[in-house]
Amino acid sequence: MFDRRPEQYFDWGLLAVTLLVATIGFLTLYSAVSAGATTPAKAFYIKQLIWYLVGLVCMVITILFNYKMMDRHANVIYVVCIVLLICVLFFGKYVGGSRRWLALGPISLQPSEMVKVGVIIILARYYAKSASTSGLTIRELCKPVIMIMIPFALIVKQPDLGTAMLIVLIAGSMTMFVKIQRRSLIYIMISGLISVPLVWSFLKGYQKQRILTFLNPDSDPLGTGYHIIQSKIAIGSGMLTGKGYLKGTQNALSFLPEQHTDFIFSVLAEEWGFIGAIALLVLLMILVAWGLNVAHSCRDPFGTILSVGVTATIFWQVFVNIGMTMGLMPVVGVPLPLVSYGGSSVITSMICIGILMNVSMRRFTID
Amino acid sequence: MSDYLNTTTTDWYKQRVIGVLVCVLTAFAVLTIRLFYLQIIEGEELRRLSESNSIRLQDIDPPRGLIFDRTNTLIVDNRPSFDLGIIVKDAKPVEETIEKLSQYTGIPAAAMMDKIKTSNKLPAFKPILLKSDIGRNALAAIETHKFDLPGVVVNIQPLRHYIFKQSASHLLGYLGEINPTELAREAFVDYKAGDLIGKFGVEKTYEPFLRGRRGGRQVEVNATGQVVRVLKTVEGHPGKNLYLTIDHRIQQKAEELLEGQAGAVAAIDPNSGAVLALASSPSFDQNIFVGGLARDDWNMLLTNPYHPMENKSIQGEYPPGSTYKIVTAIAGLEEGVLDETTTVHCPGQYRFGDRIFRCWKKGGHGKVDLIQAIEQSCDVYFYQAGQNVGVDRLAWYAKACGLGSPAGINLSHEAKGLIPTAAWKKRRFGIDWQRGETLSIAIGQGYNLTTPLQMAVLTGAVANGGRRYKPIIMNKIQTADGEMVVENKSEMIGQLPVSAKTLDLVRIGLRQVVAGEKGTARGSRVEGIDISGKTGTSQVVGRKKNSDEEEEERADHLKAHAWFVAYAPSNNPQIAVAVIVEHGEHGSSAAAPIAREVIKTYLLDQKSIKEQVG
Numbered sequence: 001m002f003d004r005r006p007e008q009y010f011d012w013g014l015l016a017v018t019l020l021v022a023t024i025g026f027l028t029l030y031s032a033v034s035a036g037a038t039t040p041a042k043a044f045y046i047k048q049l050i051w052y053l054v055g056l057v058c059m060v061i062t063i064l065f066n067y068k069m070m071d072r073h074a075n076v077i078y079v080v081c082i083v084l085l086i087c088v089l090f091f092g093k094y095v096g097g098s099r100r101w102l103a104l105g106p107i108s109l110q111p112s113e114m115v116k117v118g119v120i121i122i123l124a125r126y127y128a129k130s131a132s133t134s135g136l137t138i139r140e141l142c143k144p145v146i147m148i149m150i151p152f153a154l155i156v157k158q159p160d161l162g163t164a165m166l167i168v169l170i171a172g173s174m175t176m177f178v179k180i181q182r183r184s185l186i187y188i189m190i191s192g193l194i195s196v197p198l199v200w201s202f203l204k205g206y207q208k209q210r211i212l213t214f215l216n217p218d219s220d221p222l223g224t225g226y227h228i229i230q231s232k233i234a235i236g237s238g239m240l241t242g243k244g245y246l247k248g249t250q251n252a253l254s255f256l257p258e259q260h261t262d263f264i265f266s267v268l269a270e271e272w273g274f275i276g277a278i279a280l281l282v283l284l285m286i287l288v289a290w291g292l293n294v295a296h297s298c299r300d301p302f303g304t305i306l307s308v309g310v311t312a313t314i315f316w317q318v319f320v321n322i323g324m325t326m327g328l329m330p331v332v333g334v335p336l337p338l339v340s341y342g343g344s345s346v347i348t349s350m351i352c353i354g355i356l357m358n359v360s361m362r363r364f365t366i367d
Numbered sequence: 368m369s370d371y372l373n374t375t376t377t378d379w380y381k382q383r384v385i386g387v388l389v390c391v392l393t394a395f396a397v398l399t400i401r402l403f404y405l406q407i408i409e410g411e412e413l414r415r416l417s418e419s420n421s422i423r424l425q426d427i428d429p430p431r432g433l434i435f436d437r438t439n440t441l442i443v444d445n446r447p448s449f450d451l452g453i454i455v456k457d458a459k460p461v462e463e464t465i466e467k468l469s470q471y472t473g474i475p476a477a478a479m480m481d482k483i484k485t486s487n488k489l490p491a492f493k494p495i496l497l498k499s500d501i502g503r504n505a506l507a508a509i510e511t512h513k514f515d516l517p518g519v520v521v522n523i524q525p526l527r528h529y530i531f532k533q534s535a536s537h538l539l540g541y542l543g544e545i546n547p548t549e550l551a552r553e554a555f556v557d558y559k560a561g562d563l564i565g566k567f568g569v570e571k572t573y574e575p576f577l578r579g580r581r582g583g584r585q586v587e588v589n590a591t592g593q594v595v596r597v598l599k600t601v602e603g604h605p606g607k608n609l610y611l612t613i614d615h616r617i618q619q620k621a622e623e624l625l626e627g628q629a630g631a632v633a634a635i636d637p638n639s640g641a642v643l644a645l646a647s648s649p650s651f652d653q654n655i656f657v658g659g660l661a662r663d664d665w666n667m668l669l670t671n672p673y674h675p676m677e678n679k680s681i682q683g684e685y686p687p688g689s690t691y692k693i694v695t696a697i698a699g700l701e702e703g704v705l706d707e708t709t710t711v712h713c714p715g716q717y718r719f720g721d722r723i724f725r726c727w728k729k730g731g732h733g734k735v736d737l738i739q740a741i742e743q744s745c746d747v748y749f750y751q752a753g754q755n756v757g758v759d760r761l762a763w764y765a766k767a768c769g770l771g772s773p774a775g776i777n778l779s780h781e782a783k784g785l786i787p788t789a790a791w792k793k794r795r796f797g798i799d800w801q802r803g804e805t806l807s808i809a810i811g812q813g814y815n816l817t818t819p820l821q822m823a824v825l826t827g828a829v830a831n832g833g834r835r836y837k838p839i840i841m842n843k844i845q846t847a848d849g850e851m852v853v854e855n856k857s858e859m860i861g862q863l864p865v866s867a868k869t870l871d872l873v874r875i876g877l878r879q880v881v882a883g884e885k886g887t888a889r890g891s892r893v894e895g896i897d898i899s900g901k902t903g904t905s906q907v908v909g910r911k912k913n914s915d916e917e918e919e920e921r922a923d924h925l926k927a928h929a930w931f932v933a934y935a936p937s938n939n940p941q942i943a944v945a946v947i948v949e950h951g952e953h954g955s956s957a958a959a960p961i962a963r964e965v966i967k968t969y970l971l972d973q974k975s976i977k978e979q980v981g
Contacts, residue, residue: 094553131375177383178375221599222424222583229422229585236405236413249417270417274406278399285395289388296384304380308387319394326401 006361011294014360017287018338018353022052024280025264025339031246032260032267033341044260044341051343055350062354066362070355071302074125078147081118084111085154098158110344112163115151117351119167120174120309122147127178128302135181141188144175161214162332166316173312174305214330224331227263231325235269235277242273260341262333265325280339281322287353288315294360303359310352313337317349420456421587422598429579430525432606434539434569436615437641437842443539445525449506452494455483457588458518468519471512472505474498494520527563529653535618537647537678538778538840540568541656557581568678569609569840572777576844576852579606607852610842612641620968621646624961630948631679633820634965637827637934637943639857640836642776643969645820647679673949681774681781684816685947688903688954689744690930691765691811693829693873695753696741698764700869704755707872710736713747717806724750724806727904741876742883744902746810753809758800761808762788765815767864768828769835774820775860776838784821787814812906822945826932829877830899830940833863833870877901878937888931891959893967897937900962902954903930926950931958935966942969 026048033044070077084102088111092099101108123144130140148171155164180188200208217224234248243249248270260267269277291311298304314337321336323329335342337349405413416422434443451474458464461483469476479497486495501521509521527542543566545558557580558564564578565571582603586594621632625648634644649671655664668676677683699705715731717724726732726746732739740748753761765771771786787808789800807813820838828835837858844853863870877899880886887902905928929951934943944962951957 094551133375133379173387177387179383221585222601225599226422226424226585232405233413233417233422235402236409237417239406239410239414249420269402269406274402277402277406281395281398281402285391288391288395292384292388292391295387296381299377301375301380304384308384315391315394319398322398323401326398326405328397328401 009361009364011357011360014287014290014294014353014357017283017290018350021280021283021287021338024268024283025336026052027245028264028268028271028339029260029341031248031271032264034246047343048341048346051346052350054343055347058347059350059354059357062351063358063361065358067303067306067355067358068300068362070121070306071125071128074122078118078122081111081115082150082154084109085115085151087111089154089157092158098160100158100160107343110342112151112155112158112160113344113348115155116163116167116170116313117310117348117355119148119151119171120306120313123171123174124302124306124309127174127305128300131178131301131305133179135179136175136184137181138184138187141175141180141184144171160333161211162320162334165330165332166313166320166334169316169320170309170312173316174309177308178305214332217327217331228324228327228331231263231266232327234263234266235326238270238273238277240274242269242271242276245271247271261335262321262340263325264340265322265336268339269325284314284318284337288318291315291356294356294363298359298363300363303363307356307359310355313352314349419589421589421595423586423588425584425586425594427582427584427601427603428524429581429603429605431527431579432573432577432844432847433608434577435608435610436613436618437611437643438614438616439610440615442530442535442611442613442615444528444530446528448500448524448526449502450499450522450524451497451501451505451509452520452522453479453483453497454494454518454520456518458516461518464516464518467512468497468509468516471508471516472501474501474505494522499524500526527653527657531615531619532654533650533652534615534622535613535645536568536650536653537680538568538613538618538645539653540565540570540572541653542566542570543656568778569611571779573609573841573844576607577609580604605847607844607846609844612636612643612840612842613645614643614969614972616972617644617965617969618646620644621961621965622648622650624964625948628948628951628957629673629679630946630951630958631683631819632944632946632961632965633680633823634942634944634969635823635827635836635838637830637836637940640824640827640838641842641857642820642838642840643942644965645678645680645840647677647683649673649675651675678778678780679947679949680819681776681778682818683947684782684784684818685928685930685949686813686815686905687770687811687817687822688905688928688930689746689811690822690901690903690932690945690954691809691815691817692741692744692749693825693877693901693932694765694768694770695749695756695761695809696737696873696876697768697863697865697869698756698761699752700737700872701764701865702756702760705737705752707737710734711740711745711748711751713745715747717747717750719750719754719803719806722803724803737872738876738879739885741873741901742879742886744880744887749809750806753805754802756809758805758808759788759790761805762786764864767861768825769861770817770821770825774818774824774838776820777840781820782816782818784818785814785816811903819945819947822930822932823943826934826945827940827943828863829870829873830934830943832867833865834859835861835863874899874937877934881933887955888933888959890955891931891963893963896935896967896970898933898935898963898966899937900931900933900959902959903932904928904952904954905930907950923950926952929954929957931955931962933959933962933966935970941973942966 029048030045088099088102093101093103095101100110102111126144152164152167213220213224217228248267268280288311291307295304295307298307317334317337320329320334324331335345430445433441436442455461465476465479482497483495506521542563545562545564549555565574580603582601584600585598587596587598589595617634621644625646628648630648632644632646635642651668712734713726713732715726715729732743732745735745735748765786771784773781773783792800804813808815824838837860839855841855845851880900881888881892881898888900907925907927929948931954932945934940944965946958946962948957
């Protein structure tokens with residue numbers, strides 16, 4: 001057998017793409033917080049710089065040990081995530097209508113971000129053992145559904161519909177990847193269709209309103225509906241070449257809500273135009289394709305499914321976030337990986353990429 | 368065998384990954400097409416919209432709920448305020464526009480320019496408030512010259528209006544701008560900076576009902592900031608209307624009678640706990656809080672030695688004085704240390720150890736029984752009763768009568784008063800209880816503290832046969848369309864710790880206070896109304912009961928507080944009242960006449976209502 005050292009196979013290309021996206025993200029963030037600033041802008045980008053550094057450290061830590069350790073400790077990781085989510089419900093900081101943050105001394109964490117990784121690991125472990133070419137049966141799906149529903153319910157309770165939806169999308173992608181029996185798939189679809197009106201009838205008025213707004217921003221013309229209009233104006237007004245860096249008027253006049261987090265793509269598209277926006281889009285696409293390439297070249301089912309899971313995380317966040325700013329997707333607080341402001345998001349994205357690097361480096365090692 | 372066939376292989380996974388890649392590429396293609404559509408095809412139109420910043424939001428603020436009294440008289444409503452603002456972006460050149468505006472309205476240009484300078488942090492498309500509540504004349508001038516004044520906007524805001532000036536100010540409370548701590552709270556999730564919320568009184572307690580739901584409009588404006596068309600509207604919902612248990616005529620009567628003095632009146636319906644009046648003097652005009660309080664006004668309210676901002680009827684804690692003899696009498700009778708035949712000889716003083724405790728009447732009352740002792744408020748009789756009951760048993764009865772804890776009215780900052788026990792003193796001062804102190808407690812001096820509302824509730828319970836009701840101020844809440852939201856019911860919170868016989872004796876005594884030949888409140892008899900009551904005088908400083916100071920002229924702030932608690936009619940009580948006049952000296956002369964007038968006003972009103980109905 002070959003004894004190849006993993007360091008030799010460090011994925012420099014993936015690192016380069018990551019740093020490139022982060023650099024674009026940082027430049028855009030700088031513009032988003034300094035133009036028309038009403039808040040101390042410096043605090044924002046210095047903080048974000050620190051988050052990038054912390055993220056890099058986390059990435060390096062993720063690379064150091066063999067990813068197969070995750071397979072062995074999947075249960076522990078998962079339980080820790082659930083405990084953190086329960087803590088949020090009881091001790092979480094109440095900010096702008098929901099409880100998502102856990103204050104640990106001077107820093108605040110958003111455990112729902114970390115939970116994504118926990119769910120991916122435990123699902124990868126389960127599917128690596130139970131997958132077969134004929135697809136999963138209903139019976140085999142019971143366990144993963146429970147694994148998903150527990151964090152899902154806890155996150156809906158916060159409420160953080162965006163992250164909850166994201167977890168379902170990621171878990172769903174992984175499940176589809178390992179294949180579901182055709183008959184089982186049909187059953188699931190039918191029962192899903194039946195349960196929707198049933199669940200709906202149990203919801204309270206304000207909960208229904210929240211979901212309606214989520215699905216159709218136009219039903220909230222003073223809130224999200226207005227934000228979407230402004231975001232579309234910002235993006236469209238960038239035209240082919242953009243208004244120029246730091247010259248975005250929609251951004252400067254604070255027309256954009258949360259321009260440094262959820263709507264950062266609108267800032268970029270306004271200032272850099274179609275050319276700039278496409279450039280970022282292509283980079284993100286390369287990042288996702290790279291992740292799939294890692295999954296493709298891995299010879300171990302756990303590693304493959306794990307890579308698909310973290311790649312799905314990046315992909316869905318990109319798709320939902322950018323789709324939202326252009327009015328294609330419901331308005332939810334889903335950040336753009338490596339670009340949006342926010343510690344938890346940056347660190348989680350870096351950890352996801354770290355996992356990909358880990359798998360990529362060790363694809364030749366046999367244990 | 369099938370297991371072997373179905374085993375996943377690396378190649379199988381590779382194929383699945385290719386499938387995923389196809390999906391991903393499709394998704395990115397969708398995003399690219401959408402981007403192309405927005406930026407290239409729609410780009411020019413969206414650039415135009417962005418340059419004029421023409422899609423804007425406007426708030427529609429719903430009117431706050433109205434407040435009525437028990438006779439359905441409107442006591443708080445809203446009036447329109449015309450707020451003058453300017454959108455700097457639309458008002459080029461700004462200086463010229465402000466000059467003209469000043470000419471038309473008479474508002475100094477410098478003041479307006481200052482506002483603009485201090486508001487430069489606001490986004491340029493948001494109106495800066497130049498002056499609120501400009502009045503109809505200025506509004507008319509602006510409307511006439513509308514086209515000469517680009518960027519000038521007049522926003523109509525509903526303003527709170529308290530119809531009876533200075534009346535029930537403490538009870539109704541006032542509004543103020545929401546502060547950052549409140550904004551951060553879960554209960555205020557729908558509020559935003561600058562919103563007004565109830566800060567005190569009923570306005571605060573019933574904030575969630577009184578406030579309506581904000582609506583808004585999405586509008587497109589032209590280059591001068593005028594609305595071209597309304598894109599979307601979300602209607603606001605007006606606040607709910609509040610019907611109080613207060614009778615504004617009694618409330619105003621009580622305030623009139625307290626005029627010029629510091630004090631409070633609490634009047635309740637003894638059969639339901641409904642608060643009929645809750646007056647505190649001196650008062651303040653809530654209308655000055657509307658639209659922001661000037662600093663001078665605020666300082667004046669805060670530094671006034673008579674504390675106009677304090678609701679003395681629920682926040683003021685006073686020694687109950689002789690009104691407390693009701694409790695001492697109950698405790699003595701129930702504990703069996705005295706009965707209706709017990710007599711005491713009052714020589715005008717009572718020797719306890721080496722100390723002398725005086726009766727308020729220098730020459731003494733001679734031989735008195737319980738009824739006479741209540742009627743004439745004989746201190747010596749109650750010194751002895753209190754001494755025999757002891758401080759802790761006395762405290763138990765006082766607490767069972769509802770003293771020493773808040774009466775439970777739905778208003779913030781209600782004080783709980785104080786009923787001392789031996790253990791309390793040890794804890795508080797580290798000193799053992801002196802037995803002589805029990806004597807002071809027995810006549811309502813010493814550490815005892817009560818609020819006028821607590822005394823009114825206690826008096827009401829004595830009046831109605833022993834039932835203690837929670838004082839309520841709200842009868843019902845209705846929507847603007849008259850739909851019932853909440854209907855309040857009276858709530859019994861306890862029984863006086865008395866037998867019917869005890870209560871009868873106390874009531875006979877209280878009736879004698881007014882009706883008796885030697886009654887301390889005989890001066891407050893009213894033709895045709897049978898009033899029962901108890902006077903009280905509570906020493907302010909030193910409690911030097913033994914000094915001869917009483918005859919001398921005292922400084923005003925050292926004069927005793929005057930109390931009177933009463934109910935009427937004696938045999939079928941309809942109203943219970945507690946009155947305190949700070950430094951009024953004698954309950955009989957300062958407080959009793961106020962209670963009498965309040966009772967008279969209410970009962971005559973009731974009678975006229977009944978006659979009208981009949």
